[in-house]
Amino acid sequence: MSHRPSTRLTWMLLACALLAVAAAWTTPDVPLGAGGAALLVVTFVWRVRRRAPQAVAADPAAASAGATPPARQRVDAPRSGSASRVRRPSSVPRTEQQALIDQMLQQGRYTLLLRRQLVGNLDREQLEHTLELLHEAMAVVPEGNVRMAQPDWDAVPGHQEPAPGRLVHVAPLLLDRYAVTNADYQKFVDAGGYQEMPLWAPEIWPGVLQFVDRTRHPGPRDWTQGAHHPDLADHPVVGVSWYEAAAYARWVGKRLPTDAEWVKAASWPVAVGGVELEQRRYPWGESLDERKANVWSTGAGRTVPVTALPAGSSVNGIVQLIGNVWEWTTGDYGMWHPPSRSIQAPQPLKSLRGGAFDTYLEHQATCDFQSGDSPLARKHNIGFRCAISLCDLALWTAEEACGEQLVALDDARQLEREESLA
């Protein structure tokens, strides 16, 4: 290990310094004592300075992320609760592990740190900071049932009675408050995410090479030179296929939400009378308000920053579930259709939810409307946000460490089970 010679030298210098100080103490030799103290200080400072660059070089991912091509411009737009804001006490000396943790927090991969395998490596301060980032970036979607509406093709849109649909149970999860931005995705690209095959589904390995931007660099379709437009840093990333979205989610330690999870987060079902589920048409209520969602009638004609239109947030503070961009989920399009109707496509279509800035019909930008597209589609109005199951995070360990009250959780291992209720 490269650290051994320097460690041995450090201990030697320390020993010499202590001996000098001891000798000066026994024999009143001021120069000797001062020299020993000085040696102590120098040894300590030198040791601290040598630790920082070695910790970075030990992590190849960090090394590649640290390399900055001089031609690209990257702007990390400040955002409330952004994971890019790393708080590091200046009084504590920085170790390799700390640097790695900081880097992962910088990249928004805080959920990885909260895994059972890694959470024990965090000290209290890091844990607090990680939890803070988690709560700023993600919102809890509680456990419960959600009705997945079955489309009624014969009904007049906007006038039909609530479709019976299928009742699905959703385990508790955390869902991103904001859609993944260009800035967020840039970190994935810069970290070499397109080259890390374990992040990608095996069936798409041969196809990863086709996920390039206008200049043939790995990245979303509309980027150039592997970078986004500088003015669009805080806009949702678009032009990414379902596979790219899934790979990013895996990289940050999360996953794409399931169809039911997305609908539950958006429609916030409430059991009325203990049985009947009342679900919202929109996260904010029952009628479309152009001040709360970026759809065609709003007039923007393009994406807006993910923090825009906060009035359209859901009950638990998730922003822009409706409008701006369609969002990939893990579900298949047509999975809620009755058996008498099926979709035929060259490959199974993946589900899209939420509507986008160019969604023309209001009823297609609602919580229960499902669209779909090819998983290879890289369109100008399709983005995504990530989720993670609460059972995947060691939050009770964090609770013990931080002494904070968190939601008491069941030990649910199953992410989702379906129940058909009459």
Place this chain on the structure above:
Amino acid sequence: MAIEQAIFTSARSSRSEGYHLVATSPGVTPDDARELVAWGPTHDSLAAAGVEAAARAGRRPVSVNFFPLPSGAFCVSRTTHAGPEYSGRRGPQVYTQCLVVPADTLARFANNAFRLLEAATAAGHIRVMSNVPQRLDPLVLPGRASPVSLSLLDRLCFHPGARRLAAVLRVALSCRCLGIVGAEKPERLLAGAITLVPPECRTQWSFSTGLKVSAQRPFRLTAVDDDPVQRRMLLEREAASLLDMQGELPDELDLGEGWAALVYQTMSAGNLGQLAALLQQPHPGLQLEQLDGLARGWLAQARSACFGQAPPAEVPDSTAAPAEAAGATHAGPLRAAPRPRQHTHPAHERSAVGLAPRAGAAPRPVINRPAAALDPGCQELMDQLEQIDTCVLEAIRGDYAALDRLRGLWPNVARKLDPGLVQESREQYLQYALSAWLEESGQADMRDASRAVFALDVLTTLFE
């Protein structure tokens, strides 16, 4: 001469897309092709009533169409649904098979498009092709049809009845375009109207039994949906009339003194043979407009010379129950509406009496009454006998369902009848089948073999 043919439907071919002439036989002229396209029914062209009725019956809707072509030939076409639209849009594909029939070929079938189409269907030429070849072969259609079918006239007397048919004729002859609303079986009604004019006039009536009204297709006779838009579209045409067949006809319906009145009087009196003889008389170059004058002359002649039996004064509608003397031998309908049960079942009445046969024609056998009368109180048996009459008629015409019903009915009835009556019934049915076969062929040596086969099936059942 061969019959050329063409397929007009929606398909993607090397030449075009959508509704076009997908395939033609070599003899279709460009002018005729253009006319076929102009008249061609496209998306959603079949009348809604026909589509619904066919859906209830579990079969495809069909429209039989007839119109003239620039070359002097005539188009006899059959339109139906043929599966999904190739482009993925909703609605079935409308498929039309057109037969371009030379005038002399049509004349062989007494200028009756229905008879020609029946013959072509029996020969296997009329079918929906899933893969239409680009080039079709012309058809050769042997056979012919008699100008008049007595069996058809018999059935027409029962349904839709002499009065309704006469009303159709009356209005059709007085206007350029007639739409018929609410007809239960428009094909039978129009077939009846065509049959009830002389063959020379039949080509002057273009018709459609089941297409929507369109300015692109100016048929002279057409069955119309009971739809305000369709009605209005038809009435806006020049000299157009609409005849609503729903419900009862008004009592004061004036049939005039022309052809319609002649048809009504002869049919209601049961003088079908007389009517058939009138229709078979040759009238080269006869126009529809001349029919009324011709009828007036015949009616005057009939009154003065007691031509056949004078019709009754009152309107003997098919639903009425005229009183008849027992044992009267007169040409009467083979099957009439409810009448007093004083005689044997109608199959044993004379079918044609007092007709002067055409020169060279074979003598027509008649169906005599049986010797003994049945118990008039045996209503159930009488009903069953009437049903057998109907089944025999329809089965000989080619209705397999009727043949099946006959097979179920006849053994039960035969058991209840006196053996002598059974034997007599068989003889009468045999004579009827023979007469139907003879009148079908007429003077020519070409006969419709399919009719003989049907008759044999019926007789086999009756004589088992």
Place this chain on the structure above:
Amino acid sequence: MRTRTAMPLDSVRLAQFAVPFPCHICGSENTLAATLCQHCSAPMSIAHQVRETGIAPHVVTVLGSSGAGKTVYLGTLLDMLSRERAPLQLTSRGAYSLSLQQNTMSALARCEFPSKTPSEADCWNWAHCQVRDPADRRPIELLVPDMAGEAMQTEADHPLTFPVIRQLLGRSEGVMVMIDALEAGTGGSSQEFLVMKMLSYLSQLRTDRRRKKPDTRPVALILTKADQCEDCFEDPSGFARRRLPGLWKLCQQHLQNCHYFASGVAGCCAWQVEFGRQRVRVPLRLEPRGIVEPFVWLVRHLQK
């Protein structure tokens, strides 16, 4: 107290119905009460509207083969222009003008495409509307019929089969040509030949005197279904040049005032199979792109 009232005599009313009333499209005489022209099947309400307003509308014809997307484009266009956000403001003349918009949008709202347009002229939808451009004070009256593609093709192959098409093309002051970009992108050439045939027929209908001069009518060549062919949006002209070389050359030679556009209505399409029924093509969502721009270009060139 006596009041004077004017009451037309029955004889006057009968005379009105007996007086012939010419069709605005073909000029043939019809009765006053006629709904459709008995010769060309154009709605007679157009003639009534023209008589009331005193303004003859500019005829804009929409050409394209069967299935190119004419009905979907027109219906979506009319709906978009009827909203406040549109760059042009559209006002329909008469209830019949709304049928196309209504039929199309109701079908798309059910995630379906509208039914095929029949070839029978009396089944066509006609849009008669007034268009107002904020950049121009004078509104412009337009008449845009939604004709069946195969009828146009038949007329081009066999002139006078559909007289109304000949009349409309002869009076056309602006043209929108729909070309299926999806089929062109996959290498199909049938679209190209059909459109070239129609444009050639269109140019033939100009009078001899006018034929010597170049055709300056604005012609918008719209590549439809471009949502499934993304590179078409980026450079419609380049796409046409690469995929439709014959059409490109024809337009260069004969059309002085033409422009290429890309448009799309559905974000994604798929085949839907219903048990016991047919397989149909359905749009999975509605996100119109490039719909208004060609029309705006055309209108502004009409006003020049």
